[in-house]
Amino acid sequence: MRLSTFYAPTLKEDPADAEVVSHKLLLRAGMIRKLTAGVYTYLPLGLRAVNNVANVVRQEMNRAGALEVLMPAVQPGDLWKESGRWNVYGKELLRFIDRHDRECCLGPTHEEVVTDLVRHEIRSYRQLPLNLYQIQTKFRDEIRPRFGLMRGREFIMKDAYSFDKDDAGADTSYFAMYDAYARIFSRLGLRFRAVEADSGPIGGSFSHEFMVLAATGEDTIVACSACEYGANLEKAEAVCHMAEESTFCPPAEVVATPGVHTVEEVAAFLGVAADRIIKTLLYVADGKVVAALVRGDREVNEIKLKNVLGATEMELASPEVVTKVTGAPVGFAGPVGLAVDVVYADKELFGRSDWIVGANAADAHLRHVDLARDATVECSLDLRQVAAGDMCPKCGKPLLFTKGIEVGHVFKLGTKYSTTMGAMFLDEEGKERPLIMGCYGIGVSRVVAACLEQNNDEHGIVFPPPMAPFEVALLNLSPKDETAVAKATELHDLLAGMGVEVLLDDRDERPGVKFKDADLMGFPMQLVLGGKGLGRGVVETKDRRTGEKGELPLESFAEAFAAFRQGVLDGWENRG
């Protein structure tokens, strides 16, 4: 391919409306263009990167035994009413009325459609297991689309749906997808981590997110410094690692704490560490008032609390509710004599006694509180957010915090859709049972953006070879010199014949422009032809990732290039 007849309109300046690095680079390198908020056209370079991702995804899905289908983008509203999601999905579901006045939507996901498909075809356990996947343009009407391909409204997704006859089968299907995902992101040359994710009130550990590691990531990942354990912050298990203390605790007594509300204020006022104080948070969950207790230096993990409660709706109690159940203004709630429906305490609080708590009275706290002696706690369990340095729940070594971008999610759905939509099969005993489902997504276009967040430098994109739109940028610095043009064409054709995707910069531009554009587009290898090198019978090389330069003799070019290429690929393989 020749750049003079290609379409990669690069930009010299960062576009004004691009906030994150991947968005800037996708625009600057001529890979995408915005049509309207959160909706982009993929230009040839961008589409090539997306297709490279899609092809690896396709190969690994096929290898895992999933079958490719293509379901419609336009879906009938009736199916969403059957599943019960029509009224709960909210405005992200783009709805419309067709010319025959039927309610429709633009598919953000395809559980309904695939369940409808198989319920008409699957009759017997003999037809199971089944895993159907597609690679498709989806639409979610995000309220604030931003960050380019990272959070768009229209995006390309791979979604797969598995159907099994029993739990053991569903688990096998789940881990087949888990393994396929790990292979996909490895093959794409990404540094990533699979982390346990929250799977909602049903519980279980059957939800994992695949995170591309990048300092600019939106999500916080908790990862063990020693073993393979990883989880997202919502899910990460907190381990209690305080030394047991003496259980002696003097009788509780009131201390006046005028105008002292927060944990920090109480600690300073009483001259104690925050970890001697209990923080009491009040929530309203499905109409009940719930108190959650954690140590003063900890945070309540609301997802954990919500799951423990099995609640559908949960929010912090209003000041009115707080005053009603504590008899005091906000800031003085405590577990002793609290008039709420349920009190849940983080398990860490039972490793010790002699706590300071709110007194449920204005401007007062209690000290010398022993939870077991002085309060009624319904349940003590893992309620808090983990903190950096906490012990790994698997191996006990310290946990580290890092940032990531979610690019994949595997989820064991169970029978949620098959039950509501009547997707049944006959088991070995001829008994009718609901299909057990799993769903598995990869944000194909998002992977490209996440890759750029991870792989860039001040000059532009640094594409991992498997995702690069072209492997080689071949720069002819003397586009008006017939010898150079002939040599460039010869090398271009030689490389293409070797199966190497090469983009020849044959434009009538200054060398500086060509170097800058090549760095910006970020193909793994650069070959520079012209000037002194050509006279000496060599092509200059540059490894885009390391910046390392070298030379290849024109005489035995094919062999020398193969060695250069292997070196670049090995460097990627072995990078830190």
Added chain:
Amino acid sequence: MRLSTFYAPTLKEDPADAEVVSHKLLLRAGMIRKLTAGVYTYLPLGLRAVNNVANVVRQEMNRAGALEVLMPAVQPGDLWKESGRWNVYGKELLRFIDRHDRECCLGPTHEEVVTDLVRHEIRSYRQLPLNLYQIQTKFRDEIRPRFGLMRGREFIMKDAYSFDKDDAGADTSYFAMYDAYARIFSRLGLRFRAVEADSGPIGGSFSHEFMVLAATGEDTIVACSACEYGANLEKAEAVCHMAEESTFCPPAEVVATPGVHTVEEVAAFLGVAADRIIKTLLYVADGKVVAALVRGDREVNEIKLKNVLGATEMELASPEVVTKVTGAPVGFAGPVGLAVDVVYADKELFGRSDWIVGANAADAHLRHVDLARDATVECSLDLRQVAAGDMCPKCGKPLLFTKGIEVGHVFKLGTKYSTTMGAMFLDEEGKERPLIMGCYGIGVSRVVAACLEQNNDEHGIVFPPPMAPFEVALLNLSPKDETAVAKATELHDLLAGMGVEVLLDDRDERPGVKFKDADLMGFPMQLVLGGKGLGRGVVETKDRRTGEKGELPLESFAEAFAAFRQGVLDGWENRG
């Protein structure tokens, strides 16, 4: 691939709601399933066929120098208002309001989006020519979606858009696409014809439709029996081929024709042939009343008339208008003394005189009419529909009528969109000019349906090899016999290793079921393993197209299969 773990749910009976053969076969062979009116899921077999088409399209578009992009499905209404199509496209354009109350539509075509894209990037003639294409799911809210993939609402299309600096360049781009289309449909193994199509009032011959020939086709194609000339019925040029007659014509006189209205009635009443009568049709075009004259045994081609008039709206005049301009009820209009704005006559009418025409009076006709002498005709030109047997306008040999299905369309757009949307460039003299555009579509999913209309028999589909989801159906008739299973696996792996796409029917089903399904799915080659053949060390073969059977020795299978395969491919190549 093994059928036991594949997903191709075949049906024994024709589905009730399928009217055409391709729709029936797509459903019966487990290739598609309906989600809602005109909206289908592609099951694995169907998607493989679609992808085979898409891949050939992609290769030939790339070879022709077009660059692949992917534009959004969701488009802002504002662009359609700019081009002027928002108010004229009608209900096929599915419109909706997003969560921020912006008017949007689901793209049925992408002239607006691509014009918006390039107007921001193209500045100079140096950046031209440019041809961008995409393969994408589109949506048209057809009022009566039917015939399965033939006229769906959601469908897969390849659309390309070319941009040139001058007419000569635009013509080059146009014919590059024309040639690419011819290669695409040839490579896909289809019998097709490129025909001249109407390009609207602008005129010129820069619109061709690519028609798959099939007796069940909706469109009538006019094709020369001797040369390459072809056109659709709307466009086909009528050649005047009457012998010149003596010009003597007695004076016109009125004949009473009580209650005699139609040409057939007049001919019978007066005892003359219909070709001695002039048919006078009245239209209202953009507010003017227009008379169109053709020979009694001909039909007016309304598209030709509309183009000649340059009219936006044209319809048959109402009985009220007819009475107003003729002074008579419908059935007695004639060109002599007619009070209309314009009279256009088909050129064939001037090859002779002495006509019978309506008298513009109730129950009366005129005979011995000489158009030049007795009437005022503004213009005489090609206004009629061609008839089978007419002379070819290129070579004079007889024209034949045949049926076809439109699968592709190439169209020289000119500056319609670039002018309204301001897509300008600077030419060699630094003058600003609008881009000259062409647009080029292929109905990728429709090609599969059209292929099935052309290639089927009473047993099912007869796939041309390049489009077949699998090349080979390998039937193991003894799925419980270990030797047969081992041999089947060996052959499957051997074929797969040769790069042959093979589907092994390893199901625990009776041979009859396997034979029926293999015929229904229609892969070009069948290999049958089991029974007596296996004992004798042979595999039975069947060429799906011809039904011809044979045997291949297991001992030198690879060589024997290669020869069998070549024979099947040659048969397709050389079929009538």
